[in-house]
Amino acid sequence: MAAQFTVNASFTGFREANRQIDKIIAQVERRGNRRALNKASRPIIKGARRKVRRRHGDLRKSLGNVIRMEKKTGAIISIIGPRRGRKRVVDGKPVDPANYAHLVEYGTQPHEIKPRNPAGALPVGNDQFAGTVQHPGTPAAPFLRPAYDENKNEATKVYGEVIGGFIESEAKKANARIVSGKVRV
Numbered sequence: 001m002a003a004q005f006t007v008n009a010s011f012t013g014f015r016e017a018n019r020q021i022d023k024i025i026a027q028v029e030r031r032g033n034r035r036a037l038n039k040a041s042r043p044i045i046k047g048a049r050r051k052v053r054r055r056h057g058d059l060r061k062s063l064g065n066v067i068r069m070e071k072k073t074g075a076i077i078s079i080i081g082p083r084r085g086r087k088r089v090v091d092g093k094p095v096d097p098a099n100y101a102h103l104v105e106y107g108t109q110p111h112e113i114k115p116r117n118p119a120g121a122l123p124v125g126n127d128q129f130a131g132t133v134q135h136p137g138t139p140a141a142p143f144l145r146p147a148y149d150e151n152k153n154e155a156t157k158v159y160g161e162v163i164g165g166f167i168e169s170e171a172k173k174a175n176a177r178i179v180s181g182k183v184r185v
Contacts (some may be wrong), residue, residue: 020174024167029076032166033066040159042079047147052104062086062097075093077185081144107140140172 062082082101087094
């Protein structure tokens with residue numbers, strides 16, 4: 001028959017250790033994810049800049065990323081694409097690459113262009129066309145999707161390295177707070 005015995009033990013520090021772990025998690029969610037996503041986006045942005053056709057270079061220069069938090073899920077995401085506000089004046093009108101990047105990426109179908117003014121003249125640069133004009137369409141010149149497909153493994157690797165380093169540094173800071181006596185265990 002097996003002997004029965006009772007052990008009474010007292011452990012200290014679990015509550016504070018949990019608080020420190022919660023602090024590390026909060027820092028990773030707030031700062032670590034943003035930093036890692038920002039660095040992980042760079043290979044994709046560089047790939048997209050290499051792939052975009054150069055006409056004036058405005059679209060290439062406008063490519064970048066923005067880190068945002070989704071309202072519904074609270075997930076932190078990186079949005080890669082043309083940034084707004086990179087305008088250049090063409091034929092007296094400001095042109096923002098963010099307004100036409102999708103047309104370059106996906107192309108356009110042949111379509112009819114009708115004049116907006118009541119006189120029926122369609123201004124194109126310095127020329128005027130009467131009535132409607134048949135636009136032949138433009139072929140797609142994808143740059144974002146191929147850049148993502150080629151660089152997603154690199155981006156994942158960079159994200160893992162940065163977030164891992166960030167977690168390590170936050171754990172060291174927490175340990176230093178405990179060791180220095182700033183936190184009671």
